[in-house]
Amino acid sequence: ATSPGRLVPYDLLYADGVRAYFARDWGRAAELLQRALHSYAGLRAARRACRAACRREAAFLGGPPRAGPWEAALFGPVLQRADCLQHCLGSRLGAAPSAHRASLAIRRDFERREPYNYLQVAFFQLKKLDQAVSAAHTFFVANPQHLQMREDIEKYRRMSGVKSDNFRDLEATPHWEAYEAGVQHYNADEYLQAVARLEESLTEALSALEECRALCEGPREDEEEEEEEMQPGLYEAIAAHYIQVLKCRQQCVLEIATKPGRISATEDFIPSHLDLLQFAYNQVGNQVLAAECAASYLLFYPMDEPMLEKMKQYHTELGEDTAVTAREIIQHYVQRSLMEKKLIYYAVEHLGESFDDPDLWTPDELIPENLKGKHREDQEKQKQETLDVKEMKKRGPLPFEGIVVTMDSHQMNGTQRVVFDRVLTESECKDLLRLTKAAGEAGDGYRARRSPHTPHERFEGLTVLKAMQLAQNGDVDWRDAKLFLQASEKSRKIVESYFTPGKKLHFSFTHLVCRTAVDEEQRGRMDLSHPVHADNCLLDPEGQECWREPPAYVYRDYSGILYLNDDFQGGGLFFTEMDTVTVTAEVRPKCGRLVAFSSGKENPHGVWAVRRGRRCAMALWYTHSQEHAEQERVKAEEVMQQRAVEQDRPNGRERQGADHSGRSSSELPVSSSGARGMSWRHKPGSDRTQRPKELRARDEF
Ligand SMILES: O=C(O)CCC(=O)C(=O)O
Numbered sequence: 001a002t003s004p005g006r007l008v009p010y011d012l013l014y015a016d017g018v019r020a021y022f023a024r025d026w027g028r029a030a031e032l033l034q035r036a037l038h039s040y041a042g043l044r045a046a047r048r049a050c051r052a053a054c055r056r057e058a059a060f061l062g063g064p065p066r067a068g069p070w071e072a073a074l075f076g077p078v079l080q081r082a083d084c085l086q087h088c089l090g091s092r093l094g095a096a097p098s099a100h101r102a103s104l105a106i107r108r109d110f111e112r113r114e115p116y117n118y119l120q121v122a123f124f125q126l127k128k129l130d131q132a133v134s135a136a137h138t139f140f141v142a143n144p145q146h147l148q149m150r151e152d153i154e155k156y157r158r159m160s161g162v163k164s165d166n167f168r169d170l171e172a173t174p175h176w177e178a179y180e181a182g183v184q185h186y187n188a189d190e191y192l193q194a195v196a197r198l199e200e201s202l203t204e205a206l207s208a209l210e211e212c213r214a215l216c217e218g219p220r221e222d223e224e225e226e227e228e229e230m231q232p233g234l235y236e237a238i239a240a241h242y243i244q245v246l247k248c249r250q251q252c253v254l255e256i257a258t259k260p261g262r263i264s265a266t267e268d269f270i271p272s273h274l275d276l277l278q279f280a281y282n283q284v285g286n287q288v289l290a291a292e293c294a295a296s297y298l299l300f301y302p303m304d305e306p307m308l309e310k311m312k313q314y315h316t317e318l319g320e321d322t323a324v325t326a327r328e329i330i331q332h333y334v335q336r337s338l339m340e341k342k343l344i345y346y347a348v349e350h351l352g353e354s355f356d357d358p359d360l361w362t363p364d365e366l367i368p369e370n371l372k373g374k375h376r377e378d379q380e381k382q383k384q385e386t387l388d389v390k391e392m393k394k395r396g397p398l399p400f401e402g403i404v405v406t407m408d409s410h411q412m413n414g415t416q417r418v419v420f421d422r423v424l425t426e427s428e429c430k431d432l433l434r435l436t437k438a439a440g441e442a443g444d445g446y447r448a449r450r451s452p453h454t455p456h457e458r459f460e461g462l463t464v465l466k467a468m469q470l471a472q473n474g475d476v477d478w479r480d481a482k483l484f485l486q487a488s489e490k491s492r493k494i495v496e497s498y499f500t501p502g503k504k505l506h507f508s509f510t511h512l513v514c515r516t517a518v519d520e521e522q523r524g525r526m527d528l529s530h531p532v533h534a535d536n537c538l539l540d541p542e543g544q545e546c547w548r549e550p551p552a553y554v555y556r557d558y559s560g561i562l563y564l565n566d567d568f569q570g571g572g573l574f575f576t577e578m579d580t581v582t583v584t585a586e587v588r589p590k591c592g593r594l595v596a597f598s599s600g601k602e603n604p605h606g607v608w609a610v611r612r613g614r615r616c617a618m619a620l621w622y623t624h625s626q627e628h629a630e631q632e633r634v635k636a637e638e639v640m641q642q643r644a645v646e647q648d649r650p651n652g653r654e655r656q657g658a659d660h661s662g663r664s665s666s667e668l669p670v671s672s673s674g675a676r677g678m679s680w681r682h683k684p685g686s687d688r689t690q691r692p693k694e695l696r697a698r699d700e701f
């Protein structure tokens with residue numbers, strides 16, 4: 001069955017490979033699984049090649065499209081193409097194409113890169129560490145929510161024999177690699193490199209798009225049989241088929257704009273390339289290319305004011321004689337897309353078809369009346385996001401020197417997220433850690449309890465007022481307590497100036513929190529240190545909604561976490577999509593790092609298990625609402641003030657505690673420490689987070 005030119009169906013190889021895997025025959029499993037992947041790639045390549053070839057042939061045989069109803073012009077070519085495809089695939093695959101039709105379950109497995117999950121284990125057992133690592137990484141890229149694999153990857157990272165360049169994505173799409181590098185350079189103001197990588201990404205994306213489009217053509221021999229109730233006539237069948245193809249082609253935009261492992265696409269992928277390139281070219285002094293990108297962008301959004309403004313500017317700079325035209329490839333892209341959309345919308349209006357337009361730039365006049373409402377909504381949403389991005393560029397300087405923005409929303413795949421570094425010095429972190437220690441040891445029962453979130457950790461929390469009270473009692477150092485107030489205030493200023501310049505942000509709650517791994521209770525642990533939640537609403541992952549109602553702290557507007565240390569294992573903060581399982585960004589805590597984000601449904605987040613050691617951070621919540629401003633802080637500041645006054649007296653008192661005016665701690669309002677609601681289950685039990693299950697026999701496929 002392995003004669004050259006003849007591909008063994010990948011699902012057969014896969015099934016055998018998985019059987020060998022469960023028989024712990026690692027050598028055979030690895031070989032079969034690799035061959036399955038190879039076959040799968042071969043099959044896709046054959047399809048691409050045949051579709052491209054048959055499209056050319058059909059175009060040739062069909063001649064130029066005749067005038068008249070568009071359906072008629074396509075009547076002949078579609079049938080010819082179907083014939084051509086069968087023939088081409090048959091000769092390339094060495095068997096009837098139907099032999100390569102795998103079940104939906106298996107196709108899904110391959111789309112999710114499941115074979116790499118098995119391969120990783122097999123290679124590991126064979127002590128082929130390099131290959132195990134790249135298989136693990138390849139799987140993980142497409143399945144970032146897979147807890148088991150995450151652990152394996154962490155283990156690999158700690159192994160001495162593992163080189164960092166083994167963490168390779170064997171299925172990486174070139175345009176995504178280039179795009180991410182390009183955007184990173186762009187954000188770092190490295191415009192030369194940005195231009196190079198973004199051009200590369202644009203070229204690769206357009207070529208991936210062509211490949212994807214080619215896969216839409218011809219009979220869809222890889223589809224489940226569609227159960228058609230009524231038997232349509234030939235004419236209707238071909239029209240329906242043709243619309244199918246067009247829709248499929250249009251959806252390709254989404255496919256190239258979706259990064260493996262993410263569920264939603266980066267919207268407006270192609271135009272956004274042009275926008276970024278336009279800016280970057282201008283920055284490096286290449287106005288000609290900047291103008292060309294601007295003109296190309298305007299093909300998508302002819303009325304875009306800022307871009308029209310730039311265009312005017314380029315015209316002036318370059319002289320009116322210099323002709324500025326859009327890129328040909330983009331012209332072609334837009335024209336073709338518009339033509340296809342027109343046909344699809346015609347069918348939507350007259351033939352009862354439905355269509356989810358993946359583009360946000362589709363001109364209004366193309367969209368049938370009854371669909372306009374939804375389309376407008378989408379466009380509004382997109383506009384808001386574009387504004388967010390532009391807003392970002394406008395952000396004023398941070399109110400403190402030395403602080404850097406390490407990651408912004410874009411790099412964190414979301415909205416209203418940011419990471420600052422160097423908010424605290426090492427010595428300030430040390431002082432604050434000492435405060436947490438001393439508070440924990442203070443003899444007034446303020447001791448670590450089981451975490452409200454997990455039995456595998458202890459949880460200590462200290463409020464600002466409690467810190468002041470401990471200082472008054474002489475349990476902690478006054479200066480450390482004061483630093484607690486100051487550091488949190490500094491963070492507030494940073495967050496305010498970054499997210500809401502000119503609009504006052506009040507504290508709503510301040511909590512210095514340590515999470516400590518309970519020794520001996522970490523084995524087989526699958527839960528999180530803090531389950532995925534949003535800070536101001538109750539996430540409902542099934543309904544994809546977030547309820548702004550008690551017990552959620554609905555008045556919170558922004559959240560900040562200021563980290564104090566990194567000498568622990570696990571404990572990373574991560575963000576997810578609304579589904580609570582698709583991880584979109586991760587932040588590794590370390591001294592002086594402040595992560596801040598809006599508190600709503602756009603920022604579900606959680607904390608990975610703390611597996612060893614103690615993780616301390618200041619959790620900070622802010623609100624625009626004066627009436628929800630943190631009362632404890634007002635009192636804490638009063639205590640500070642009073643202390644300062646007393647120290648100024650000629651015979652200033654002792655360093656700490658001696659002036660305690662007889663108030664007992666119980667008279668002070670006690671904060672509601674600990675559980676802050678919002679404890680939606682993480683779903684480690686779902687299939688996607690487990691090892692692959694045994695496959696069913698092939699005839700059940
Ligand atoms: O400690 C962290 O990194 C996040 C904690 C958190 O999300 C919370 O307390 O609401």
Ligand SMILES: [Fe+2]
Pocket residue numbers: 533534535559605
């Ligand atoms: Fe939170």
